[in-house]
Amino acid sequence: MRISVKCSSAVHILLMITVLSSYQKVTSDSLASSVGCNPVEVRKLFGALKKAGIIDVERGPGGATLKKEPKDISLLDIYVAVDPASLNELIGIHTHASDYCLFGKNIRNVLANPYAEIGNAVRDKMASITLEALLERLFKLEPSIYEHYKKSMPKWQPETAGLGT
Amino acid sequence: MRISVKCSSAVHILLMITVLSSYQKVTSDSLASSVGCNPVEVRKLFGALKKAGIIDVERGPGGATLKKEPKDISLLDIYVAVDPASLNELIGIHTHASDYCLFGKNIRNVLANPYAEIGNAVRDKMASITLEALLERLFKLEPSIYEHYKKSMPKWQPETAGLGT
DNA sequence: TCTGGATGTATCGTCAATACTTACATCTTA
DNA sequence: TAAGATGTAAGTATTGACGATACATCCAGA
Numbered sequence: 001m002r003i004s005v006k007c008s009s010a011v012h013i014l015l016m017i018t019v020l021s022s023y024q025k026v027t028s029d030s031l032a033s034s035v036g037c038n039p040v041e042v043r044k045l046f047g048a049l050k051k052a053g054i055i056d057v058e059r060g061p062g063g064a065t066l067k068k069e070p071k072d073i074s075l076l077d078i079y080v081a082v083d084p085a086s087l088n089e090l091i092g093i094h095t096h097a098s099d100y101c102l103f104g105k106n107i108r109n110v111l112a113n114p115y116a117e118i119g120n121a122v123r124d125k126m127a128s129i130t131l132e133a134l135l136e137r138l139f140k141l142e143p144s145i146y147e148h149y150k151k152s153m154p155k156w157q158p159e160t161a162g163l164g165t
Numbered sequence: 166m167r168i169s170v171k172c173s174s175a176v177h178i179l180l181m182i183t184v185l186s187s188y189q190k191v192t193s194d195s196l197a198s199s200v201g202c203n204p205v206e207v208r209k210l211f212g213a214l215k216k217a218g219i220i221d222v223e224r225g226p227g228g229a230t231l232k233k234e235p236k237d238i239s240l241l242d243i244y245v246a247v248d249p250a251s252l253n254e255l256i257g258i259h260t261h262a263s264d265y266c267l268f269g270k271n272i273r274n275v276l277a278n279p280y281a282e283i284g285n286a287v288r289d290k291m292a293s294i295t296l297e298a299l300l301e302r303l304f305k306l307e308p309s310i311y312e313h314y315k316k317s318m319p320k321w322q323p324e325t326a327g328l329g330t
Numbered sequence: 331t332c333t334g335g336a337t338g339t340a341t342c343g344t345c346a347a348t349a350c351t352t353a354c355a356t357c358t359t360a
Numbered sequence: 361t362a363a364g365a366t367g368t369a370a371g372t373a374t375t376g377a378c379g380a381t382a383c384a385t386c387c388a389g390a
Contacts, residue, residue: 005257005348012262012272019268027365034269036261038350043366060358062365075279092170096201097177103184104199106306107177110299114240118290125286129279137278141271169377192336203379208337225387227336 006082007075009035010045014078014131015138017055017064019149025063045082052081070135076126090122091115171247172240174200175210179243179296180303182220182229184314190228210247217246235300241291255287256280 012035017026028042035042046064049055054073057064066073079087093111097104139146177200182191193207200207211229214220219238222229231238244252258276262269304311 005259008258008276016268034263034266035259036263059366093173094170098199098201101199102307102310103181106303109306110302111173114294118287121286121290122283125283134275137275138271141274142267145267224337
């Protein structure tokens with residue numbers, strides 16, 4: 001199973017919340033039109049991210065805000081929040097192996113550890129990528145967003161204020 | 166997209182070929198009944214593994230044999246052989262992000278490098294796992310297979326002949 | 331040379347996962 | 361109280377992977 005599209009959508013959403021939430025209301029509708037999905041999907045991601053303590057979502061007037069600093073939010077945090085199950089089954093194992101064959105009976109155990117190691121490699125790498133790093137990449141690609149961000153009393157300035165690094 | 170079940174099936178097939186092919190014909194039918202899939206699927210895997218130079222498949226009388234030593238076949242080799250595309254798109258990115266939004270326009274580029282790094286982490290880990298290591302795990306779990314293997318003039322003895330390690 | 335048994339491959343049907351859509355209850359500010 | 365937003369539950373549609381069938385192709389052995 002491919003790692004879900006949810007993760008990318010969640011990053012997209014979090015980037016927008018980080019930059020925009022301090023001076024404009026960020027709602028499921030506005031996010032959905034940028035992400036290109038249904039508002040309901042955004043709301044489901046809201047729920048998952050809120051449960052993980054990554055964002056706050058206002059119920060009545062609407063609008064989401066970041067609850068932690070971008071440097072303290074890793075891609076792993078995001079991924080686990082929106083799709084907790086699938087990292088444990090990153091690589092599929094065929095499910096109908098014969099129990100009457102010595103190979104079929106053991107294949108699952110043979111692969112269990114190696115596959116778990118691969119999963120851990122993904123986890124480690126994801127844990128090393130922070131939302132702040134992604135934000136800086138975005139600023140580099142689109143400096144006007146950084147200007148916007150700078151002018152709008154951002155809660156968290158990225159460390160590399162010059163965009164140079 | 167999850168990493169395909171094909172990879173696990175291919176490992177299953179290769180283990181059986183490694184142990185059995187020296188003294189009995191290993192056909193798509195016999196493999197399919199152990200793997201629990203359709204013979205056609207096995208033949209497709211045959212084609213992919215053959216193309217990658219990992220096995221030889223006899224056309225007329227049937228039967229597959231290993232073409233390289235188990236220690237020289239990595240999980241990455243197997244994976245790339247049977248599913249070359251999906252490692253490059255391990256993590257899905259939402260495809261309908263708005264081009265009219267500065268965030269939507271750049272999200273794909275923001276994520277490209279980090280995602281590629283994750284893919285490389287998977288590749289590195291897979292490259293470090295050899296068919297020989299998997300074979301030894303199988304022997305440890307099912308010593309009778311090792312006895313079988315030992316008696317049947319195996320082409321390649323695993324280094325840890327005692328199964329102890 | 332012919333034939334049995336196996337592979338190579340195209341095509342179609344089925345199934346599960348995923349997302350979209352609609353709908354409505356719930357909540358909070360104005 | 362009303363407006364606008366979230367929370368959540370169905371039902372529907374779409375996509376991709378796999379299974380099933382069919383048949384052409386190929387090679388050893390009789």
